[in-house]
């Protein structure tokens with residue numbers, strides 16, 4: 001029973017016309033009925049009500065988060081087969097304790113994720129897997145609960161691709177080896193056996209294979225009891241079939257009665273019953289709505305060519321599965337016999353063969369019972385974006401997965417170009433937003449700035465063209481925070497734009513930072529002069545009192561230090577020393593930087609005058625420590641040296657990372673900083 005019914009000649013999903021959903025969300029499109037889903041959940045749960053049980057919905061049947069959320073709220077547990085499904089279940093609010101992890105190929109990473117999440121039990125399928133889980137759990141100081149999935153060698157009389165309980169299948173542990181495996185588990189310190197599981201296949205239409213499988217499990221549980229190994233639950237898996245065409249699957253009540261009878265007769269002691277149904281819960285809760293693009297007549301057949309294909313629903317192509325197909329609007333015209341096929345370049349791309357339908361090009365059709373193994377088995381073959389999924393509840397619709405775009409298809413292969421540059425010992429990574437680079441989040445900056453695990457850089461520069469010779473320029477430190485000004489970075493940007501022929505170097509380049517316009521001029525092949533703006537001798541960031549012949553004084557550890565202070569876009573304190581090698585950069589530099597007189601902290605420069613046009617400099621940089629190269633620090637030192645009469649413009653400043661030449665004509669004239677830049681490497685990620 002479901003909620004996809006005609007009202008008059010119009011197909012409805014609950015209280016909404018399917019044609020209206022197609023109009024709003026486009027086709028192809030999966031349409032789910034929440035009331036149908038809930039009804040099926042309750043039917044399964046109610047059938048087992050009189051026995052302690054747990055229902056772990058098999059996420060692989062349909063992992064849409066909105067559907068998982070509905071089931072989690074109804075109290076469902078989840079059967080997962082991958083780390084991806086684990087993430088889905090957790091994202092949907094699943095109780096980790098109610099998660100069962102099945103599957104033959106659990107990776108180390110997946111096992112670790114599952115243990116971290118605290119899942120209920122691993123259904124284990126081989127000895128090597130058992131040892132792997134034990135080792136990982138031991139290394140994490142945890143005990144992993146396990147249930148052995150047995151292979152009962154039972155024929156469930158279903159399609160060979162979906163039968164799993166035969167001896168020649170890859171699944172489970174041979175029933176003859178099961179006792180030895182439990183003994184091994186008993187000896188492994190980080191494992192605890194709590195149950196025994198099986199899962200014999202899917203779309204099973206008879207009860208006897210389930211009874212046989214459970215009976216086999218219970219015989220093994222009985223044998224274990226004789227070895228003093230006691231379990232808490234048996235897990236019969238999923239697999240109950242549904243009606244797609246004219247099948248008559250057992251009712252849920254008969255299914256429950258068969259299992260509970262078997263349990264009552266053969267269980268050696270009280271055992272909880274766990275189930276992992278997938279299909280029986282979701283299959284009938286969805287239709288796939290598709291538009292007929294063409295009707296194509298050939299000598300032998302008529303084809304209705306749909307906008308949905310095997311990429312949206314692969315079951316017909318994969319298992320020759322049958323799905324009912326109905327018209328969204330019933331027409332009174334004559335029915336025609338058609339094969340309904342998709343646009344994909346495969347002859348197996350069909351959704352229904354030899355169907356009688358009254359249809360025309362442009363009409364909508366609905367493919368029924370596609371909730372299980374429909375969307376979840378879809379693909380992007382032929383570069384087809386995955387279709388939309390819509391949930392209906394009474395008269396409300398909700399988009400629960402947006403239709404993929406062409407951009408989604410390309411996104412995993414697109415390269416993010418970057419350029420690594422250098423300026424005076426500083427490493428920069430430059431992102432040109434006009435060349436497909438994307439804006440990096442501060443998280444990503446931090447990660448990629450790392451010298452061992454990332455690209456390694458001091459600052460990230462992002463540029464975007466505004467107009468000819470004018471670019472937006474943003475600067476981020478390695479910790480992801482944005483900064484106001486970086487003169488070394490500006491030269492790197494200018495070199496990059498020169499090498500890429502993006503600017504006219506006969507004119508000045510203008511860079512718009514977050515607080516001002518910087519001008520950059522080329523003065524050599526790789527050499528640039530940057531306008532750093534005028535110095536500010538009484539900046540708000542340095543609210544010190546008592547200027548003493550333009551010098552400030554601070555007492556640290558009973559010693560008096562005199563220094564000049566100014567701002568070059570950021571605050572600087574400059575101390576003159578006699579011998580640069582002995583300058584107390586780590587002690588006094590750090591103490592001054594953090595001194596309460598500088599509410600925003602200050603960079604601290606130690607300069608030694610070498611001649612009329614030359615000085616040496618070491619800088620303690622706020623937030624960084626001693627640095628190889630600080631462009632604004634070089635400007636600050638040279639300006640103090642010129643102002644106080646030690647030097648004359650231009651001043652060559654020697655820093656550990658290299659040399660800069662500072663030009664300043666005094667007073668409110670701008671400071672020009674001249675130096676080299678280098679392009680180190682061009683890459684993409």
Ligand SMILES: *Cc1c(COP(=O)(O)O)cnc(C)c1O
Pocket residue numbers: 058060061079102103199201202203237238239240276277278279280372
């Ligand atoms: C696929 C699967 C299920 C669900 O099967 P359905 O036929 O959808 O009920 C349950 N358990 C395991 C281990 C599975 O692989």
